[in-house]
Amino acid sequence: MSSELKRTINRQLLELDRINGAIALSVDVMKAFSSTLKSYEGDMSQQALIKEFIRLHDLFMSCRPRMAQVILDTQRGLLHLMENSTPDLPKIQGLIENNIQQKWDNADKIVELSAELLDNDKILFLHSYSTQIDRLITFLANKNIKPRVIVAEQEEVKTARLLRVLDKYEFNFHVVSEYSVSHIIDSIDVAMFGALTINHNRGIVMAPGSSGLVSDMNRSSIPVYALLPTGKFSYWEDNYEPAYMERRDKQKYGVEYKKDVYSHDVLDLKLFTATITEEGILDYDNLIALFIKLQKEFLIAEEKIDTLKARNSNG
Amino acid sequence: MLMNDQIVVSAVFIVVFIGIISEKLDKVLIVMFGALALILTGYIGFEDAIHAIDFNTICLLLGMMLLVEGMREVKIFDWIALELGLITKGDPVKVFLLFGIATAIFSAFLDNVTTVLIMVPLMISLAKGIGLNAKIYILVLVFLSNIGGAATLIGDPPNILIGTQVSSLKFIDFIQYMSIPVIITSILTFWYIKKTKPADIKSRNKDFPWLFLSNLMLEQMKREKAALSIPKSVLVKTSIIFGLVILGFFSHAIFHLEPAVVALAGAIVMLITFHKKIDLHHLVAHVEWPTLLFFAGLFVVVGAMEHAGVLETISQSLVQMTDNLWVLLMIILWASAILSGLVDNIPFVAVMIPILKQLLAQEPYASNPKAALLWWALALGACFGGNATMIGASANVVSVAIAKTRGIHIGFKEFAKEALPVTLISIIVSSFYLTALYLW
Numbered sequence: 001m002s003s004e005l006k007r008t009i010n011r012q013l014l015e016l017d018r019i020n021g022a023i024a025l026s027v028d029v030m031k032a033f034s035s036t037l038k039s040y041e042g043d044m045s046q047q048a049l050i051k052e053f054i055r056l057h058d059l060f061m062s063c064r065p066r067m068a069q070v071i072l073d074t075q076r077g078l079l080h081l082m083e084n085s086t087p088d089l090p091k092i093q094g095l096i097e098n099n100i101q102q103k104w105d106n107a108d109k110i111v112e113l114s115a116e117l118l119d120n121d122k123i124l125f126l127h128s129y130s131t132q133i134d135r136l137i138t139f140l141a142n143k144n145i146k147p148r149v150i151v152a153e154q155e156e157v158k159t160a161r162l163l164r165v166l167d168k169y170e171f172n173f174h175v176v177s178e179y180s181v182s183h184i185i186d187s188i189d190v191a192m193f194g195a196l197t198i199n200h201n202r203g204i205v206m207a208p209g210s211s212g213l214v215s216d217m218n219r220s221s222i223p224v225y226a227l228l229p230t231g232k233f234s235y236w237e238d239n240y241e242p243a244y245m246e247r248r249d250k251q252k253y254g255v256e257y258k259k260d261v262y263s264h265d266v267l268d269l270k271l272f273t274a275t276i277t278e279e280g281i282l283d284y285d286n287l288i289a290l291f292i293k294l295q296k297e298f299l300i301a302e303e304k305i306d307t308l309k310a311r312n313s314n315g
Numbered sequence: 316m317l318m319n320d321q322i323v324v325s326a327v328f329i330v331v332f333i334g335i336i337s338e339k340l341d342k343v344l345i346v347m348f349g350a351l352a353l354i355l356t357g358y359i360g361f362e363d364a365i366h367a368i369d370f371n372t373i374c375l376l377l378g379m380m381l382l383v384e385g386m387r388e389v390k391i392f393d394w395i396a397l398e399l400g401l402i403t404k405g406d407p408v409k410v411f412l413l414f415g416i417a418t419a420i421f422s423a424f425l426d427n428v429t430t431v432l433i434m435v436p437l438m439i440s441l442a443k444g445i446g447l448n449a450k451i452y453i454l455v456l457v458f459l460s461n462i463g464g465a466a467t468l469i470g471d472p473p474n475i476l477i478g479t480q481v482s483s484l485k486f487i488d489f490i491q492y493m494s495i496p497v498i499i500t501s502i503l504t505f506w507y508i509k510k511t512k513p514a515d516i517k518s519r520n521k522d523f524p525w526l527f528l529s530n531l532m533l534e535q536m537k538r539e540k541a542a543l544s545i546p547k548s549v550l551v552k553t554s555i556i557f558g559l560v561i562l563g564f565f566s567h568a569i570f571h572l573e574p575a576v577v578a579l580a581g582a583i584v585m586l587i588t589f590h591k592k593i594d595l596h597h598l599v600a601h602v603e604w605p606t607l608l609f610f611a612g613l614f615v616v617v618g619a620m621e622h623a624g625v626l627e628t629i630s631q632s633l634v635q636m637t638d639n640l641w642v643l644l645m646i647i648l649w650a651s652a653i654l655s656g657l658v659d660n661i662p663f664v665a666v667m668i669p670i671l672k673q674l675l676a677q678e679p680y681a682s683n684p685k686a687a688l689l690w691w692a693l694a695l696g697a698c699f700g701g702n703a704t705m706i707g708a709s710a711n712v713v714s715v716a717i718a719k720t721r722g723i724h725i726g727f728k729e730f731a732k733e734a735l736p737v738t739l740i741s742i743i744v745s746s747f748y749l750t751a752l753y754l755w
Contacts, residue, residue, distance in 0.1 A: 005524055008446035012528065015444075016535055024538070032530035039404070039530075041520040052523035059524060 010063040017067060021131035022196070022232055023107055026069035027100050033077065034096045037089060046085055053078040054309060066238055068197055069231040073099060075301050082308060106229050106278035107132065111139045113276050114192060114227060122147040122189040125217070127178060128207030129158040130194020132227040134165050141169035150188060152178040154209050178209045181216055191217045195228040195275070196264060198291060200237050203266040204228075204275070211265035214272065223273045230277050235295040324358050324623040328616055328666070336658050343605045346612035346662075350619075359619035367618025368611045371575050372479040376610065378578025379469060380602045382560065383429050385585040388593045390543055391553045392433040397540040400437060405445050405529025411455060411516045412505065414438055418456045419463030419501050423470045424561060427460045427710035434460075435714050439721045444532035446525065448515040449723050451508065453714055454733050458504050458702050460710045462741060465698035466490065466497040468574060469564065473655075473664040473697035477690055479574065480668050484690060486564040486574060492691050496748045500699065500741040507736060549589070556585050609661075617665045626666065630673035638679050644692045644749050647671075651696030652742045656703025664697050688752055695749070699741040705730040 016025045042048065057074045060067065080095060081087060114136050118124060124147040126133060140146065149171050153159045159175070166173045176184055193214065196205040204226055206214070217224040243262045250256040269288075274281045279290060327349050334345035353359050359367065386392060399417055403409040414434060422430040434456050442449035464471035468478035468489045478484055509516050519525040560581035563570075567577055586593060620626050637643055647667075654663050671689050680686040701708030705715055705727050715725050 004446055005528075008443075009524070009528060012444050012531060016531070019535075020538065028531060028534035028538075031534050032527055035530040035533070036523065036527045039520060040523060040526055042523060055524055056527060 006059055006062055009059050013060075013063055013067050013070065014065075022067065022069055023103055023131055023229065025067065026073060026231065027103055029070045030073060030096050030100050030103075033073075034093055037092060044087065044089075046081060046087055049087055050078065050081050050308070051312070053081060054305065054312075057305065064238070066234065066236065068234045069103075069229075072231060072298070075298070075305065078305060079301055082304065103229075103231065106231065107135055108139075109278040110227050110229060110276050111136045113281055114225065115139055115143065115145060117190060117223075117225065117281075118145055118147050120146055123187055124149050125152070125181075125188045125191035125222070126150070126162065126193075127152045127191075127210060127213055128154055128194055129162040130207075130227070132194045132229075133162065133192065136192070136227070137165050137169060137171065141171070146171055147189075149173040150184055151175045152181055152209075152213060154178055154207060158207075178213060181213060185216060185220050185222070188217070188220075188222050191222055191224040193224070193226050195226040195232070197232045197234045198228065198269070198287075199234050199266065201266075202269055202288060202291065204269050204272070205234075205264050205266050208262055208265050211267050214267055218271045224271070225281075226272050226275045228275055228277055230279060230290065230294060233291055233294060235298045318624070320358065320623045321625045321628065323356075324353065324619050325625050327353055327358075328620055328625075328662075331616055332658070332662055335662065341605070342659065343609045343612070346609050346616065350612040350615035353616060353619040359615065359622050363622060364615045364618060367621075368614045369480055371573055372475055372614075373607055373610055374575035375469065375475055375479055375573075375578050376607060377602065378575055378580075378582045379426065381582035381598065382557075382578060382585055383425055384598050384601045385582060385589065385593055386553055386557065387429075387433075388598060389549050389553060389589055390545055391550070394540065394543055394545050394550070396433055396437040397536050397543070400441055400536045401533060401540070405441070405526075405533050406518055406520070407445075407447055407516050408518050410438075410441060410447070411452065411509070414452070415455050415459045415501070415505060418459040419466075419497070422460040422463040422710075423466040423497075424557075426469075427464045427471060427708065428713050430460045430464075431456060431710045431714045431717070435717045436721075439718065439723065441532060441536075443721075444535070445529045448512075449718070449721075450725055450729070451512050451515050451733070453718050453723070453725065454730070455504070455508055457711050457714045458734065458737050459501060461698060461702045461708050462497055462500050462504065464710075465695060466493050467564075469578070471698045471701075472661050474694055476661070476664050476668060477694055481672070481690060483687070485568040487568070489694075490565075492752075493694065496695060496741075496745050499748075500744050503740050503744065504737050507740060508733075549592075552588055553585075556581055556588065559584075613662055613665050617662075617669065620666065621669050626669045627673050630670045630677065633670070633674055634677050634680070640680065640683055640686055640688070641750065641753050644688055644753060645746060647689055647692040648696040648745055648749060649742065651693055652700030652703070652738065655697045655700030656707045656738065658706075660697045660701055660708070664693065667693055685753055688749060691752075692745075692749055695745040696742070699738060699745060702734050702741065703731070703738040704734065707734075 013025065016028060020028070042052075053074065057071070057078055060071050060074055076099070077092075080092065110132060118140065126149055149166055151159060151162060151166070151173055153175050163173065163175070191213070193206055193210055196207070198204050206226070214224055243260045246259045246261055248255075248257050248259065269275070270284050272284075274283050275287050277287070277290070280286075282290060331345055331349035334340060335342045350364065354361055354364050395417075399413055403413050418430055418434050421433065435453055438452050438456055439449050441447070442452050461471070465474065466489070468474050468484075468486045474489060474493075478486070478489060519529060560577060563572065563577035563581070564574055567574055586595060586598070633643065637646075651660070651663065651667070654660065671693065674680055675686055675689065701711070705711050705725070711730070715730065718725055
């Protein structure tokens, strides 16, 4: 596997995930698969295409952090190729189109379920910007449901992105520091957070700063929900711990020190009232049951791919 | 033999020139200080200093800056760059050719720095996104911006200086005389880079993962283009205004309008048309006032040299040195190319213009109709020579700086290694071209 290729794909996936979010990234990956199948001038036989899909599958698995939806989609494509001896390109394109539509339908389903928990009299608490929250605000505005919104500020750029959407749809909002919500916590009716994934330890991965907020909500018995499509579940062990360092200089602060800045928080799922997925609003037990079921399916598919890889390498 | 006044004024010019090269102080400050020193010491009177400033050049630069900034404000350049990226479909060969050609064309009608400011960031994103060797693609854009800029009166500062100060040269003359060497040099530059970097510039249509990566990048570009959401009316109106400005340049001699008037008219029409979208104060703040001050100061310094008779003495020396026009053409071409590669070419061209004017007024050149070729030798040498080193032209410096901010370091030697052969090719082409014109 070319290290340059691996590095470029990893960088590109991370960048696109950061800019557009996981759903948009997985949609773009699907579209890129579709265009690649149209313009590829190499061998288009079943065996050759399986080999190329395995290359990409392995590349995605080697990325850190792994992009769950991208891996699942590639796995699905690979299984389809394995089951059909003659690759039928129009059929594959059709499946890709359906898959993309399914992603948006799932996102819409989550938004609809979330909206059912809100009305004009409620005070909604938001923190991290996510595409799912963005879609929820748009959906609420279209339905003329306008709860009052309290936003705890995270990184300014991300909060500004969230506020632009609220402002666009003329929501009544006000902003507080993420480290001093105790002053307003009693006025909150419901809190919603876009989640990044559930990891193999069944911890829920969220934007940095979420941990303290969710704990506070939990302690004050405020209903707190995570919005998460099941396509984002991570079924593998991944100890990726992205952090960068900020330096404070002596001239400004009188002392020089470094600060680790982490890209996410990992929280106990039990802190949440429920998780809103396209499969429904699931409490802890139901969510874990769903996770285990889907993980099993994923592992079976991986076994099939491993068997095929072993067969290819032997002969 | 130089007189005392001439020695002092020449010394000031040399100090200014060395000051610019040394980069210890901003070149604008150095030139302004030189001009002020000459005025305070009485080597040029204040009235003469004001008259020495060529407002035709200054207004042309100002008009083009306002027009280009206006077009940038309505995001037309972002749209074009993304559209170009989408047309290439992420194919390295198409990226190489299409971005190169677009850069050459852009820089013929916009200034080179603006061109690289538009093209280089997108090229870096594209190259990083699809795993290309970004350095070589950035260098191609730099080379083509300097080469393409040579094609028109407004493409490169040396041409602006020559075109605005030599009244006999019109916009159409630049196209007529400069486009042939520009096209040949561009083709040879593509050929040379493709020949020497085959691994970096090859199609990926048979490599599935790389092709996938290119397509993924295209999806992102589609998103960015959609996010720009430029209304069709903005595209149409901007195209019409810019088209009329270009038409105005082509026909300025017919309507007896200076290029500066055409550029300023275009800028004002642009600002009026988009007065709701463009904040005038914000736009004016983005005009490169230091550049305009640099030109103004330089005109005063050169004016003082002319006033003291330094330039006349130099032109007489050139006549005494050779009465063979071909030899002089080659001297001007190669000297301006070498100097442009090593130092800022604007002061050199600013000094050479009055020298050549005086030289062309003397025999044997006054009666030789081919002697006007000297202007093209100066323009070709100054524009193409700018490619030779990292500091040879502003576009080079700006591109290298943009690359650095995106984590791509292009060193002086690395730049020169690719740039020197390209520059040599362009000057050899120009030599043959001028020889052919001389003999024809």
